[in-house]
Amino acid sequence: MEKILFLISAFLLVWGLRLQSDPPSASKGNKLASVGMLTAIFSAIIMPLEDSFSNLIWILIPLSFSAIAGYLIAKKIQMTSMPQMVSVFNGLGGLSAVLLSYAEINKWINFSDSYDNTVVIILILSLFIGSVAFTGSLLAFAKLDGYKWSEKLTLPLQHIINLIFLAGIVVISYYFLITSDIIYLHTIIAISLVYGVFFVAPIGGADMPVVISLLNSFTGITAALTGIIFGNIVMLLGGILVGAAGTILTILMCNAMNRSLLNVLVGGFSSSGSSQKRKEQGDIKEISDSDFAVQLFYSSKVIIIPGYGLAVAQAQKLCKEIQEILESNDVEVKYAIHPVAGRMPGHMNVLLAEADVDYSKLIELDQANEEFKTTDVAVIIGANDVVNPDAIDDSSSPLYGMPILKVWDSNTTVVLKRSMSAGYAGVQNPLFFKKNNNMYFGDAKDSLQRLSSELKNL
Amino acid sequence: MNEVLNFLIENEILIYLLLFTILLGFEVISKVPSVLHTPLMSGANAISGIVILGAIILIRTTDPSNVYTLILASLALLVGSINVFGGFFVTNRMLEMFNKKKKN
Numbered sequence: 001m002e003k004i005l006f007l008i009s010a011f012l013l014v015w016g017l018r019l020q021s022d023p024p025s026a027s028k029g030n031k032l033a034s035v036g037m038l039t040a041i042f043s044a045i046i047m048p049l050e051d052s053f054s055n056l057i058w059i060l061i062p063l064s065f066s067a068i069a070g071y072l073i074a075k076k077i078q079m080t081s082m083p084q085m086v087s088v089f090n091g092l093g094g095l096s097a098v099l100l101s102y103a104e105i106n107k108w109i110n111f112s113d114s115y116d117n118t119v120v121i122i123l124i125l126s127l128f129i130g131s132v133a134f135t136g137s138l139l140a141f142a143k144l145d146g147y148k149w150s151e152k153l154t155l156p157l158q159h160i161i162n163l164i165f166l167a168g169i170v171v172i173s174y175y176f177l178i179t180s181d182i183i184y185l186h187t188i189i190a191i192s193l194v195y196g197v198f199f200v201a202p203i204g205g206a207d208m209p210v211v212i213s214l215l216n217s218f219t220g221i222t223a224a225l226t227g228i229i230f231g232n233i234v235m236l237l238g239g240i241l242v243g244a245a246g247t248i249l250t251i252l253m254c255n256a257m258n259r260s261l262l263n264v265l266v267g268g269f270s271s272s273g274s275s276q277k278r279k280e281q282g283d284i285k286e287i288s289d290s291d292f293a294v295q296l297f298y299s300s301k302v303i304i305i306p307g308y309g310l311a312v313a314q315a316q317k318l319c320k321e322i323q324e325i326l327e328s329n330d331v332e333v334k335y336a337i338h339p340v341a342g343r344m345p346g347h348m349n350v351l352l353a354e355a356d357v358d359y360s361k362l363i364e365l366d367q368a369n370e371e372f373k374t375t376d377v378a379v380i381i382g383a384n385d386v387v388n389p390d391a392i393d394d395s396s397s398p399l400y401g402m403p404i405l406k407v408w409d410s411n412t413t414v415v416l417k418r419s420m421s422a423g424y425a426g427v428q429n430p431l432f433f434k435k436n437n438n439m440y441f442g443d444a445k446d447s448l449q450r451l452s453s454e455l456k457n458l
Numbered sequence: 459m460n461e462v463l464n465f466l467i468e469n470e471i472l473i474y475l476l477l478f479t480i481l482l483g484f485e486v487i488s489k490v491p492s493v494l495h496t497p498l499m500s501g502a503n504a505i506s507g508i509v510i511l512g513a514i515i516l517i518r519t520t521d522p523s524n525v526y527t528l529i530l531a532s533l534a535l536l537v538g539s540i541n542v543f544g545g546f547f548v549t550n551r552m553l554e555m556f557n558k559k560k561k562n
Contacts, residue, residue, distance in 0.1 A: 045518075053522055059517055103534065349495070
């Protein structure tokens with residue numbers, strides 16, 4: 001019986017995830033996967049086991065508590081906080097794997113006459129990866145939530161220290177295997193937890209899409225490892241699927257920035273070369289509220305390029321409002337989405353969906369670059385590096401080679417920005433000094449508010 | 459080394475399965491459009507909570523007098539299932555948002 005149930009749940013998980021990679025069926029896919037998960041949980045509770053005890057109360061209390069807590073969190077959370085929430089949840093998954101592996105090792109040591117070294121090695125591996133995912137995710141959360149102390153915690157000799165940590169874990173694991181002394185196990189956990197912090201510390205906020213995807217695949221791998229230990233195929237399967245999803249997203253994000261994973265992990269642009277100061281920068285032009293409004297109002301096609309600034313200011317609804325005003329005046333409005341805009345893969349899509357923007361209006365990189373040629377005004381809201389022309393024509397720039405949105409092909413560009421400060425990559429953006437570019441300074445929300453009221457007066 | 463080899467031989471089927479699921483995983487998710495990156499990630503994240511099956515099995519095979527293990531495993535179950543339930547609910551909320559738009 002429970003074997004059939006596990007089979008069904010494995011099928012549902014795979015099929016559900018398959019459907020989730022196609023927009024029209026995605027919602028159904030998620031429901032199928034969650035039914036698969038519930039089936040698996042149910043089967044684990046009823047399956048016959050050797051030497052089992054009736055500890056049902058220990059299962060049902062945490063399970064029902066979490067179901068309620070999970071539901072409430074999911075209902076209350078703001079869409080703008082989605083990256084933070086995903087990283088916290090991911091951290092919890094890591095912590096769960098750590099606790100489980102620890103409990104399992106403890107049981108092997110104390111209550112079993114003979115234990116298999118291979119099993120213990122796999123459990124230690126799961127402990128290690130789980131711990132890194134746990135503290136790494138929490139630090140990623142702190143960075144995403146804008147805690148200043150977390151932004152760039154570069155520690156001296158970081159890479160050497162990390163190597164020493166890794167070597168230390170291997171040596172201590174060896175001692176643990178021969179002595180079974182629990183103190184060694186505690187040391188391994190402690191080092192792994194610290195390692196997780198060191199692992200994420202040098203990575204900057206704008207590289208978070210890569211980090212979250214990577215940590216996500218880590219928790220998947222721990223799930224698969226524990227699946228091997230418990231001889232449970234559904235666990236193995238689920239874990240691998242997550243590991244694969246995380247890995248694919250990691251690769252996609254790295255490609256979108258034209259950087260290697262190693263380059264991201266080592267700590268971003270600082271190490272990737274000299275960001276030389278440009279001499280001939282020229283002047284920037286500021287545009288007034290009314291000029292900006294008039295310009296948009298009499299355009300036939302406007303493309304909006306949203307970035308992290310839009311998310312921080314929570315200005316997505318205002319964005320939609322402006323879109324509607326313009327559309328009622330027969331202006332065609334589209335959104336060009338760069339794959340790494342924002343702080344997690346697909347961040348901008350979720351924000352705009354929350355503001356009820358029809359997703360057929362969102363266009364991806366290649367299509368956008370075609371359409372800029374026929375665009376009157378490209379409005380860049382809180383994005384910077386993804387529209388930096390240096391990526392194409394300055395081979396000394398750290399951004400060189402990154403696929404970007406060629407906004408300057410439009411008739412005019414307007415950049416909404418808080419100040420003239422450089423983007424995450426620490427390089428100035430020559431776009432700002434181009435002849436057909438205008439700057440519109442201020443927090444995205446205030447700026448759009450001003451623009452919106454100006455438009456209504458026309 | 460022998461032990462590792464023995465483990466591999468004993469769990470032959472499991473190892474084959476491991477290899478095939480890795481291939482399957484990449485195949486299933488390889489072509490995902492960027493609209494779905496966030497929901498896919500949070501949905502996959504919820505699935506990684508599948509570790510709680512291990513916690514359930516561990517609780518069920520632990521002698522009730524071994525309270526220490528029971529507490530550890532229950533905690534694992536607690537945090538893991540917040541990930542599971544929260545993840546599925548929030549993914550659902552996001553995807554409904556996408557769907558709503560399509561009908562308009």
